[in-house]
Amino acid sequence: xxxxxxxxxxxxxxxxxxxxxxxxxxxxxxxxxxxxxxxxxxxxxxxxxxxxxxxxxxxxxxxxxxxxxxxxxxxxxxxxxxxxxxxxxxxxxxxxxxxxxxxxxxxxxxxxxxxxxxxxxxxxxxxxxxxxxxxxxxxxxxxxxxxxxxxxxxxxxxxxxxxxxxxxxxxxxxxxxxxxxxxxxxxxxxxxxxxxxxxxxxxxxxxxxxxxxxxxxxxxxxxxxxxxxxxxxxxxxxxxxxxxxxxxxxxxxxxxxxxxxxxxxxxxxxxxxxxxxxxxxxxxxxxxxxxxxxxxxxxxxxxxxxxxxxxxxxxxxxxxx
Ligand code: ACO
Numbered sequence: 001x002x003x004x005x006x007x008x009x010x011x012x013x014x015x016x017x018x019x020x021x022x023x024x025x026x027x028x029x030x031x032x033x034x035x036x037x038x039x040x041x042x043x044x045x046x047x048x049x050x051x052x053x054x055x056x057x058x059x060x061x062x063x064x065x066x067x068x069x070x071x072x073x074x075x076x077x078x079x080x081x082x083x084x085x086x087x088x089x090x091x092x093x094x095x096x097x098x099x100x101x102x103x104x105x106x107x108x109x110x111x112x113x114x115x116x117x118x119x120x121x122x123x124x125x126x127x128x129x130x131x132x133x134x135x136x137x138x139x140x141x142x143x144x145x146x147x148x149x150x151x152x153x154x155x156x157x158x159x160x161x162x163x164x165x166x167x168x169x170x171x172x173x174x175x176x177x178x179x180x181x182x183x184x185x186x187x188x189x190x191x192x193x194x195x196x197x198x199x200x201x202x203x204x205x206x207x208x209x210x211x212x213x214x215x216x217x218x219x220x221x222x223x224x225x226x227x228x229x230x231x232x233x234x235x236x237x238x239x240x241x242x243x244x245x246x247x248x249x250x251x252x253x254x255x256x257x258x259x260x261x262x263x264x265x266x267x268x269x270x271x272x273x274x275x276x277x278x279x280x281x282x283x284x285x286x287x288x289x290x291x292x293x294x295x296x297x298x299x300x301x302x303x304x305x306x307x308x309x310x311x312x313x314x315x316x317x318x319x320x321x
Contacts, residue, residue, distance in 0.1 A: 003173045004126035004134065004166035006321065007068065010061025011289040012054045013044040013160035013276060020155070027151035034155050039252025043158030043277035045143045051083045052090035054161035055139035056097030058285070062135065062163040063098055070098045073165070074131035076105035077122055079114025079138040079281040081190065081310075082145050083107060090139060100135070111188070112248050112309025113178075114138055114281035119164070119305065120176040120317055126168045137163035138281035145190050147208035156250070157209075158277035162285025171320060175235040177227050178315035187215045188310040220250065220308050221257040227316045228262060228304055235318050239264060242318070243301040244291070248308055249273035249283035270296075280309065297321040 019042045020031035034040055046054065055078050063070055078090040091105030110117045115138030122134040139161035146154045190209040224247065232239060245268055247255055252273060259266045272287050279286060284305055291297060299321060306316035 001171065001173045002127060002129060002168050003171040003319070004123045005169045005171060006164045007167045008062040008064070008066025008165040009163065009285070009289040009292045010058045010063070010065060011160065011162040011286045012057035012061070013286065014046045014049050014054070016045050016047050017042050018045050023155050026148055027154060029151045029155055037253070038156060039271070039273055040155065040277045041274045044160055046141050046159040049159070051080055051139045051141045051161070052078070052093035054159070055080070055090050055137045055163065056094045058139065058161040058163040059094045059135055059137050060098050062165045066165045066167070068133060068165060068167065070100045071102055073100040073103040073133050073135050075122065075125065075134045076100060076103045077108055077118040077134065077136045078105070079108045079110065079118040079136070080140055081109045081111050081114065081280065082141045084141070094135070094137060103135070110309070110311060110313045112250065112278070112280045112283070113307035113311065113313040113315050115162070115284045116305050116307035116315045116317060117178060117313070120174070120178060120315060122166050123174040123176065123317070126166060127173050132168040134166045135163060136166065137161060138283070138285045140280040140282050142278070142280055145209050150208070152213060153209050153211055156278050158279050160276055160279040160282045160286055162282050162289050164285055164288060174317050174319040175231050176315070176317040177230045177234070178313070179223070179227065180311050180313045182311065184219065184312040185310070187212045187219065187312060190310065217251070217254060219312055220254045221261065223314045224258045224306050224308055225261040227306060227314055231304065231316050231318050237302060237318060241302050242268065242304050244303050245269050246284055246287055246303060246305045248306065249276070249287060250278045
């Protein structure tokens with residue numbers, strides 16, 4: 001069977017760092033509260049970098065590592081909900097940046113679930129034999145989407161980008177699952193501009209991320225274990241066979257609760273949210289790149305990725321390194 005193997009990973013995070021003490025200068029919060037409730041210590045915040053530029057940097061690093069010529073890339077998918085322009089899409093900017101002249105590019109918006117859905121979409125194209133080489137990136141400038149006076153949300157997010165390059169090879173097909181629950185959309189909303197029927201006050205209120213924190217927490221700790229079990233069941237693979245569970249890095253307590261529900265040791269749930277906070281669609285590919293560059297992956301290892309977020313949406317996949 002043909003499947004898309006990861007043959008290069010890359011990431012970019014802005015050098016500008018804001019730690020929890022910096023946040024305490026902006027809103028009524030403190031390092032202890034943020035660490036205890038979220039596990040976050042710092043976040044990287046873009047200065048001049050744009051979302052598509054950061055995606056381009058991450059993509060260039062993935063392509064360089066793969067040794068594959070940019071001209072061989074057939075498709076570029078950028079998962080983002082915070083690109084600096086609606087069009088041109090970030091994927092076309094990435095195409096220009098890396099010289100992938102033969103690729104078609106488009107963006108995919110599914111908030112924090114975006115990268116995993118982009119990865120699954122790319123696998124579907126490859127496993128169907130339509131394309132051979134696909135670059136998937138997740139890139140976000142969350143700092144533009146948050147109300148910096150709202151302590152309930154501004155402490156949670158950071159900026160950055162990650163990317164993987166997939167190449168068609170013989171192997172075990174990727175198993176995937178994905179769901180949405182549009183009725184729960186109001187639990188997490190962002191940048192609802194351009195509604196002509198709203199007055200200005202309403203528009204201002206809706207301009208930034210608003211979140212029912214506890215609602216999102218409960219959703220994540222229930223739905224992530226469920227989708228992991230769904231994928232394992234359809235793949236006929238046991239929980240014990242999975243080397244790592246690479247989850248969206250929203251909150252340490254969510255990841256710990258998922259591990260507990262699955263009765264699995266937390267050491268199989270790598271985390272880097274202490275350093276980068278929640279970079280939405282970029283968390284999973286940044287973590288993948290870090291683990292890859294540390295040499296944590298070996299051929300044949302079984303990995304599960306899972307994302308969850310606004311929509312509400314949640315998605316996952318099982319693949320072999
Ligand atoms: N610093 C200090 N105090 C704070 C802060 C802060 N930054 N934010 C809220 N508080 C206060 C509240 O005002 C409240 O005070 P009160 O008791 O006097 O009313 C108290 O802390 C408790 O507030 P809660 O909202 O109940 O705190 P909770 O324990 O639920 O933690 C959090 C909030 C961290 C947002 C949690 O609900 C959570 O992790 N939710 C998951 C949401 C998430 O991760 N979203 C990310 C985006 S979505 C995604 O990526 C999928």
